[in-house]
Amino acid sequence: MGLRQRRRRRKLPDRTLAKKQSAAAAGVAKETGAQGESCRDVTNEYCTRIRGLVKELLKGVSESLGLVPCYLEKASELETGLQILIENLYPPCPQPELVMAMPPHSDHGLLTVLMQNNLGGLQVKHNGKWVLVNPLPNSFLVNTGNQLEILSNGKYKSMLHRAVVNDQSSRISIAIANGPSLGKAIAPAQQLVDSEHPPAYCEMTYREYVEFQQRNCLDGKSCLDLVGLSNV
Ligand SMILES: O=C(O)CCC(=O)C(=O)O
């Protein structure tokens, strides 16, 4: 067998393999491309619908504060508001008591809409104690955020919360944080401010607030503690 033939022989299977590999890669890319596209479409639609839900919820919240129904939507420029999609996967842990899945924090936006796979793990701070929130099947859980607390001049509190793991099953939570438009200056609603209820928070744009929060190590405290007018 000559060198040429040997080369060819050796090359043949390689080429076939390369061909097969590139065909497979193209198939995978095509599939991933299609999946990626449909994932993007579904995510976009989900975010849009959640914004619609938040708009409705904010109407009720505005009314509960004695404000016109569209107050919070307009005051936050919700239509162009910042939406953040957060996907959390918490695998089971053999020693859950040694692990903090998500450290204590409060969400910086208006309302966070959370979907979870029917496994408890979220805890909220209530009267100084951590309380486990039992998930209700087929329901969303809605957390109030810092910007809602500011706009309502402290009438709606944003709760400190955290997530813990368990030693049995994986927990999944998907949160969409809905905030004001980044450039919008947020301050307590004038109608909720009077001599008995002075403004509890200083005005700042949502962008300034988020940057402030990212710059500060809050150690389980709400960023609001730092921007409250009693502290500035
Ligand atoms: O997983 C959870 O239940 C909490 C998630 C959460 O607080 C967040 O993503 O901001």
Ligand SMILES: [Fe+2]
């Ligand atoms: Fe959160």
